Amino acid sequence: MTEKELIILLKEGDEKAFTTLYRRYWSKVYNFSRLYLSSILEIEEVVQEVFVKVWESRSLLREDDNFKGFLFVITRNLVFNQFRRSFNENAYKLTVLSSIMPYYNLEEELTAADLQEFIEKMVKELPPRQQEVFNLSRNAHLTYKEISIRLNISEKTVERHINEALKFLKKNIMFYLIFIF
Template identity: 35%
Template sequence: MSIVEEDKLINKLKNGCHQSFTNLFHLYAKKLYNFAYKYTESHAESEEIVQEVFLKIWNKKDSINPKLSFNAFVITIAKNLIFNKIKKEASRRQYRAQIASSEMITNETENNVIFADLAELANNKVESLPPKRKQIYLLRRDSGLSVKEIAAQLGIAESTVENQMNKAIKTLKSNLSNFS
């Protein structure tokens, strides 16, 4: 299409001619689509950008200057739309990352509180064990002594140490299983 013919279409568009608008759309749509696709790499987004460009052209038809390059006008609108979409997407990604980070912190804090409560409950249950059983349990847990070493230190049979450890663990499991 010659520049003279394009100028006539633009002047008719300024006066609200739908056919001129349609002709300009067919003249530039493919070029705009290819331009948008270079940036978006998405068929749907590229088609959407073409539609948005021509919607803006229709809405701004009164302010189009026929003496200026219509091609540059169309490309500028497309560029602005593409860059705005890119900025919005980057902003969305950053927002999602912040939300995920805050959820992780919230979960970590919540887990720490639950762990502290559970540890306190476990210590209270250990304190409520009968004195000899508590002593055997703490020697094993805190001091890391073997059954044989505990038996030798306390002057009792190894089977008694094992029996008391089993009872302590059973009591603690029973009391802590109700924690929720």
């Protein structure tokens, strides 16, 4: 059955159509959420909320619209909300801890640790070869020439992999920083 047919049935309240759409798209919603949330519980909560919202707003769906885009927008908004909730909880915890330990800058340490964890997660999202080149450069501290010899690729290819990786990381770090500050 086509997506368009499923949406028409969903608008009529057909639970089988909803189930089919859920089975077709839950992994995409899950994987997108996983890019930005670290807790499995939070990810599962977002996925559940996305499909609850789909069911609740089924009458507003238009069969000619992009359903994947609709899911993306809902998921993005729920991920943002989850960030805000987590941020507020963490801010509260930091306030309590800073009042107990006024001379220890726990907030800076936690922010740096969170950012490092986020970067590591984003590096794992890079294509395998790009990830390998990036790790050899940044973690093993090899030069472009050493990497090119080790991997039997040109220095220009090494440079291109590093530039692409950095571009990807910068884009995602900007997204991350929007929620931190």
